[in-house]
Amino acid sequence: MKVERAVPRSIPPRERLDFSEVLLGFTYSEALFESRRCLYCYDAPCIQGCPIGVNVPEFIARIRSGNILGAAKIIYAANPLGSICGRVCPTETLCERACTTKLLNVPIAIGQLQRFACDLALSQGKVFFQYPQPIHGPIAVVGGGPAGLSCAHFLRLRGFDVTLFEQEETLGGLLLRGIPRYRLPEEKAQEEVNLISSGLKQEKGVKDREQAEKILREYQAVFLSCGAQISAKLGITGEEEVISANELLKQVASSSPFSSFNGKDVAVIGAGATAMDAARTSLRLGAEKVSIIYRRSREEMPAFPSEYESALEEGVEFYWLLSPVELRKINGKLELKLERMRLGAHDESGRRSPVGTGRFLKMEFDLVIGAIASFPDEEFLKMWPGLELDRSGYPISNNRQSTNPQIFLGGDLLRAGTVVRAAADGKFAAQRIADWLRQGGKR
Amino acid sequence: MTPDLSVNFCGIKFPNPYVLAAAPTTDDAEMVARALEAGWAGAVIKTTSVESEPVELVYPQMGAFRADGHRLVGMVNIDLISKRHIDQVEKDIRYLKRSFPQKVIMASIMGSRKEDWQELVFRLEAAGVDLIECSFSCPHGMPERGMGSTIGQNPELTERTARWVKEAAKRAPVMIKLTPNVTDIVPIAQAVKNSGADAICAINTVLGLIGVDIDTFAPIPTVEGKGIYGGLSGPAIKPIALHLVSKIARSVDIPISGVGGISNWRDAVEFMLVGARTVQLCTAPMHFGFRIIDDLLDGLTFYLEGKNFQSVEEIIGLALPKITSYEHLSRAHKVKAQIDLDSCIRCDLCYISCRDGGHQAISLKEDRLPLIEEDKCVGCALCPQVCPVGAISMKKVS
Numbered sequence: 001m002k003v004e005r006a007v008p009r010s011i012p013p014r015e016r017l018d019f020s021e022v023l024l025g026f027t028y029s030e031a032l033f034e035s036r037r038c039l040y041c042y043d044a045p046c047i048q049g050c051p052i053g054v055n056v057p058e059f060i061a062r063i064r065s066g067n068i069l070g071a072a073k074i075i076y077a078a079n080p081l082g083s084i085c086g087r088v089c090p091t092e093t094l095c096e097r098a099c100t101t102k103l104l105n106v107p108i109a110i111g112q113l114q115r116f117a118c119d120l121a122l123s124q125g126k127v128f129f130q131y132p133q134p135i136h137g138p139i140a141v142v143g144g145g146p147a148g149l150s151c152a153h154f155l156r157l158r159g160f161d162v163t164l165f166e167q168e169e170t171l172g173g174l175l176l177r178g179i180p181r182y183r184l185p186e187e188k189a190q191e192e193v194n195l196i197s198s199g200l201k202q203e204k205g206v207k208d209r210e211q212a213e214k215i216l217r218e219y220q221a222v223f224l225s226c227g228a229q230i231s232a233k234l235g236i237t238g239e240e241e242v243i244s245a246n247e248l249l250k251q252v253a254s255s256s257p258f259s260s261f262n263g264k265d266v267a268v269i270g271a272g273a274t275a276m277d278a279a280r281t282s283l284r285l286g287a288e289k290v291s292i293i294y295r296r297s298r299e300e301m302p303a304f305p306s307e308y309e310s311a312l313e314e315g316v317e318f319y320w321l322l323s324p325v326e327l328r329k330i331n332g333k334l335e336l337k338l339e340r341m342r343l344g345a346h347d348e349s350g351r352r353s354p355v356g357t358g359r360f361l362k363m364e365f366d367l368v369i370g371a372i373a374s375f376p377d378e379e380f381l382k383m384w385p386g387l388e389l390d391r392s393g394y395p396i397s398n399n400r401q402s403t404n405p406q407i408f409l410g411g412d413l414l415r416a417g418t419v420v421r422a423a424a425d426g427k428f429a430a431q432r433i434a435d436w437l438r439q440g441g442k443r
Numbered sequence: 444m445t446p447d448l449s450v451n452f453c454g455i456k457f458p459n460p461y462v463l464a465a466a467p468t469t470d471d472a473e474m475v476a477r478a479l480e481a482g483w484a485g486a487v488i489k490t491t492s493v494e495s496e497p498v499e500l501v502y503p504q505m506g507a508f509r510a511d512g513h514r515l516v517g518m519v520n521i522d523l524i525s526k527r528h529i530d531q532v533e534k535d536i537r538y539l540k541r542s543f544p545q546k547v548i549m550a551s552i553m554g555s556r557k558e559d560w561q562e563l564v565f566r567l568e569a570a571g572v573d574l575i576e577c578s579f580s581c582p583h584g585m586p587e588r589g590m591g592s593t594i595g596q597n598p599e600l601t602e603r604t605a606r607w608v609k610e611a612a613k614r615a616p617v618m619i620k621l622t623p624n625v626t627d628i629v630p631i632a633q634a635v636k637n638s639g640a641d642a643i644c645a646i647n648t649v650l651g652l653i654g655v656d657i658d659t660f661a662p663i664p665t666v667e668g669k670g671i672y673g674g675l676s677g678p679a680i681k682p683i684a685l686h687l688v689s690k691i692a693r694s695v696d697i698p699i700s701g702v703g704g705i706s707n708w709r710d711a712v713e714f715m716l717v718g719a720r721t722v723q724l725c726t727a728p729m730h731f732g733f734r735i736i737d738d739l740l741d742g743l744t745f746y747l748e749g750k751n752f753q754s755v756e757e758i759i760g761l762a763l764p765k766i767t768s769y770e771h772l773s774r775a776h777k778v779k780a781q782i783d784l785d786s787c788i789r790c791d792l793c794y795i796s797c798r799d800g801g802h803q804a805i806s807l808k809e810d811r812l813p814l815i816e817e818d819k820c821v822g823c824a825l826c827p828q829v830c831p832v833g834a835i836s837m838k839k840v841s
Binding site: 032033036039040041042043044045064065066100101103104 | 511512513788789790791792794795807811831832
């Protein structure tokens with residue numbers, strides 16, 4: 001049985017010259033067409049596949065009946081970032097991977113349907129939640145990215161008095177200062193961020209241990225969601241010439257795009273989500289050629305399939321099994337010495353590890369971007385009493401509660417990696433905080 | 444050997460069983476010519492009347508009933524008989540008979556007075572028509588004037604009117620088109636037989652209200668804010684038509700042209716199995732065009748070949764002996780649902796339908812695979828109907 005899946009219109013790869021959104025989303029008739037393919041499974045596996053538990057078959061049934069606002073209501077009940085997640089979720093690894101219809105042919109385009117329903121509701125100014133007058137708390141949320149915003153949202157829905165501490169001028173975190181605009185337009189991110197931060201008490205970021213201790217005294221619980229924005233070093237000679245992918249994305253998102261990439265030959269080291277974003281962003285900044293260099297092979301690449309496909313179709317070149325050893329500046333060019341790798345035994349991440357072969361090669365670039373890994377700000381975390389970190393510098397967590405029982409955790413601090421997991425952390429931590437306080441809040 | 448698709452109907456040889464019903468598709472000689480060229484066996488020219496019966500149409504005329512709000516499964520119309528009167532239809536028949544001598548050109552007529560009916564017959568026979576169909580069945584617009592289904596809902600009027608027509612027809616066989624909008628169609632069919640008419644065409648459209656506009660509260664189709672009950676056609680009425688065709692075939696010995704919701708060759712086969720000798724189509728070609736005749740012919744040919752039939756006539760009525768009444772169904776026959784777990788996609792629609800609409804006889808295992816609890820399964824066969832992949836069958840148990 002062959003059933004066609006509705007594919008949203010997109011800007012063709014050759015025409016993606018600026019930061020305009022690539023996927024244009026479903027039209028009404030496309031959404032209806034796609035919704036009709038859903039089998040409306042009982043106890044549907046896609047719900048389990050969604051980290052934040054959106055009731056997928058219910059919202060699709062509502063689209064099918066022409067009740068689009070009802071669909072949006074279902075989505076927003078589970079996820080206050082419905083439109084955003086509809087755009088940036090790696091659905092092929094989540095709900096759509098679990099989709100029963102996949103066993104027939106291709107999964108339902110769940111993410112695109114979610115985006116369609118939420119965008120329509122937003123365009124009509126329909127808001128499905130209302131915060132009651134706070135009667136519990138106060139609770140402090142530190143970090144205004146998707147995890148913190150989601151936690152604040154669900155705490156406020158439960159009647160908690162919430163104050164959000166954010167060091168940046170605006171809320172949103174990576175939604176507005178990390179994810180490139182061509183995947184998530186600023187106004188789309190802003191819409192939902194504004195909705196859930198309306199009426200939310202805000203303070204500037206936490207500066208020192210003294211302030212952290214004061215917060216712990218004044219607030220019943222703290223939700224820490226300050227992200228993992230410290231780029232890992234490549235650990236090679238010439239490191240100072242390497243541009244941090246996180247810094248690049250932040251700068252491009254928040255200020256006028258810089259022109260220094262025009263005609264440049266750019267290397268991106270690493271093959272995760274940030275590397276794909278950095279590579280595609282470089283192309284849009286005018287780079288002549290962008291190469292992704294990764295020490296393992298395609299199989300072990302942490303980027304999601306859809307991100308890899310997009311980078312590939314936009315012309316990013318991939319070099320596998322190469323590990324940087326040294327970076328030298330010669331006549332204005334950067335000469336990158338690389339060691340050829342082979343795949344060895346499986347490491348603790350379950351992937352085959354790269355092993356040096358002792359054979360080397362050199363490649364020349366104008367710019368080298370490092371995108372191998374990010375870590376939490378250890379200095380910042382150390383300001384919080386009783387917060388123990390693991391070997392990699394991440395706080396130790398027991399179901400989103402840290403070693404200081406008053407401090408709860410979420411987002412990239414818990415290696416969320418995606419907006420939806422971060423939002424789910426916020427949601428489930430809100431539940432955890434409420435439960436913990438009801439049980440007496442033992443410290 | 445390629446099976447013979449031709450059928451004998453009232454002594455007329457149809458090259459195949461597929462006929463265009465009296466409808467907008469046959470309201471123009473050029474359209475009919477295109478259809479006949481495409482492969483249709485014949486056409487019933489859209490119902491005509493005498494010049495003294497004015498036909499004033501209203502627009503819009505159509506409305507749709509959609510499954511899932513999407514696929515058109517029913518269509519309603521508030522169209523009437525042709526605006527073209529007998530004088531134009533005569534010309535069409537002459538032209539079509541001359542151009543397509545091997546095809547069957549039929550005319551549909553409607554009148555109120557005896558003289559009108561008979562004049563229509565004289566003129567059409569003179570024009571060379573092969574068969575005359577009489578509409579005793581139009582459910583809207585005409586009954587108010589004592590025509591259409593007013594006749595077909597009354598055995599006496601049916602017999603009397605059919606007799607007028609039969610009296611007048613010297614050469615062409617007379618076929619009476621019946622309405623499904625009756626409590627019992629058998630006395631009507633019997634009345635046709637008693638009149639001496641040669642054949643029955645069943646069914647015309649089912650009286651229906653296809654929908655109400657939930658914004659304007661007006662019935663659909665809406666003419667300046669108002670609407671009427673219309674004639675429902677298309678796949679949605681096929682079960683009603685199959686019932687009535689088989690019922691006539693079991694009660695009255697008369698050739699039947701089956702019509703009502705036939706969309707493809709499978710539907711056509713079903714109609715022939717319950718006793719239709721030819722089949723008429725209207726909504727399907729209106730929806731998808733005359734081109735559907737290719738698959739209608741092809742599918743029927745391969746079906747007959749696969750079953751080793753030499754001629755399509757061999758299948759006529761084969762299902763009739765198997766239609767019985769409730770008290771004759773075996774009480775000893777026991778079945779249980781059986782799930783082919785290799786085909787199961789674990790949507791668990793069988794589970795929820797059995798739980799809330801059956802006998803709670805399906806349980807779910809840890810891996811979402813459904814399990815039939817045979818002691819609870821009564822064999823109702825709800826679950827195979829809802830299974831989207833056909834993984835459930837009913838197996839006989841002793």
